[in-house]
Amino acid sequence: MEFFAVSLLQGISYGLLLFMLSSGLTLIFSMMGVLNFAHASFYMLGAYFAYQISRWIGFWPALIIAPLAVGAIGAAVERYGLRTVHKYGHVAELLFTFGLAFVIEEVVRIIWGRAPVDYKIPPELDFTLFTIYSTNFPAYRGFIMLVAVVMLVAVFLVLKKTRIGLIIQASLTHPEMVEALGHNVPRVFMLIFGGGCALAALAGVVAGNAFVTDPAMAAAMGGIVFVVVVFGGLGSLAGAFVASLFLGLVQTFSVGFDISLADLIGRLGLAVGSGSPLYGVLKITLAQTAPVLPFLLMVVMLIVRPKGLLGTRES
């Protein structure tokens, strides 16, 4: 029971973090049809910027400044990179972001070094929020969840209730018409790309100190964010939300189970030893498969329902 409650909380907070990343990616995808391979790199930039800023002027200003700075970089990337590549088609755009991810990782390595940086949780949030059974729940995890929920509500309100959101939604489905009405659609695209990057950076700011801030963090997160977006349905924010929570829970729960197929068969009364056929496969525990599970789920989803969970279109 304790395991269940703790894993549930951890899964939800991890899932919310995933959503902060995947929401930006989904927005960018549904607007421009670009699967941004460098999205997790902007997440990493957010963490590093926050580390640097919090060393100069503190964590709270960093929470605001770092996402804005990364958002500006993202907008510049769209303006001077993606827009040029756009006329060559989607593959070229995809490859551009692919190359960009390489370059960002190397630049980060040059500026901040290979080793993880000492990005700490601010002392005013470094306490135990509550204790379930015997496990302490750190306040910072609660803070991550709070930021994610606030962001979720804010994005929802901006998209659904404001004029800008209206134009964004219209540009999504009818870009020519919106342009004909006198709106600068390329600029809307730039704003969306910058905004999506800023959301990823915000995730980096709050997650960088909870986990590790090192040059490998983008690669570690990149795959799973992709899975979330594809699993939830390309271009669907609601789908991304459901998929984030689901995959967050799957990952945290599967890590906790030390059961293998061999154990399962053993429980049915059949003995499985090192001599049995396929013993190598049978003795893999569920916990060991945790890194593969999301990808397995994604492949299965794409085969069964290529639109994804709540998606409306295939690509």
Added chain:
Amino acid sequence: MTRKTLYWSVLIAIIVALPLVFASNTAISLMNAMGIAIIFALSYNMILGQTGLLSFGHAVYSGLGAYIAIHVLNLVGAGKLWFPVTLLPLVGALGAMFFGVLFGYVTTRRAGTTFAMISLGIAEMVAASALMLPGFFGGEAGISTNRTVGKAFFGITYGPPIQVYYLIAGWALLCGVLMYALTRTPLGRLANAVRDNAERVEFIGYDPQRVRFLMLVLSAAFAGVAGGLSAINYEIVTSENVGPVRSGAVLLATFIGGVGEFFGPIIGAIVLTFLEVSLSSFTKAWILYFGLIFLTMVLYAPGGISSLAVLHRPFWKARLLGRIVPSYLFALSCALVLLAGIAGLVEISYFLAESSPGGAMTLLGLKFDPRTVPPWLVVALLLGLGGVSLRWAKRRVAAAWHAASQELLRRVRSVEPTDRSALGREKFTAEQML
């Protein structure tokens, strides 16, 4: 002797002569790596360029082929099996083909983004299982072998690298010819049609899914040949061989070479392997340079190196290339200044990031202290000068290009009607460009 046989005999003569001219061990190992990369990139272009399927997991096939080949080689070494090492790449091909059938059945049901995503998912799964199944994949250390097994056949033991070179060269030539021949078959043509418009292909009575599947399986088989050769060449296969980095590298090589032409990936594989080896021995920041080169290519030459070559063909034939080249040389010198500035910036930053505080660095024989102002001033000067002059050069190139194409078009139009068919291709490209 016809022209074609002449070209081919020259090519074969060059391939035979190369290791005799560049006889050092480093050169031969570089050429071996290039040969393997060429087969791999060509096989990748079968699905990317010819069938229009963007895959993020092609190393799965070459890597699994390499694993199966190395296991067979070890069985041969242990005396449990008889198989000539020369034909080992065939084992890799069959192994990779098996996985091509298995995964391809799942992936090729869709094209476009969905295919790309499934291939990414499968690549990640295979890469992760490589560490979970140490029995087959050898865990972190991988599987190593000894290629000099079996009886020597006419003195061929594959002990010296030069023998491996000829093995790789032979297989590369064979695979290249086969893959080129495939583009001329109905299947190859259908693959192009599926890439351009799958719906129409379906309408005239072919199954695009089956075409994609067949192309993927065949492409996997050729990738398996590359894998088998790499198992022989390096005598080790690790989980890296199936990893995402390898898949990314083949994508970069193919794209930089150019997916539109058959020979594009060959250029890409040679250039990238050369850059990888030469840059990585020069500087620690080679991945960054790599990425920057790639980004520049995507931005300014999305058709790759081969498309640049094809673009200049009409000018070459009309002997107008001489009018553009001077502006290119000027632009090149400006680009070199800018490049020197970028390289200086990167190298100094890298030095500051990696080394312990204090001490001077040496760059191109110059010794200086990166913590003082002058080096930074030089870098800033190079960057500014290069950037500004390159803009100017760009305008000069555009002007020269425009003048030359006008001239080309004028000549094409003034040619007698009977000669038009001979110049048709040039005219078409020239008008397309304007």
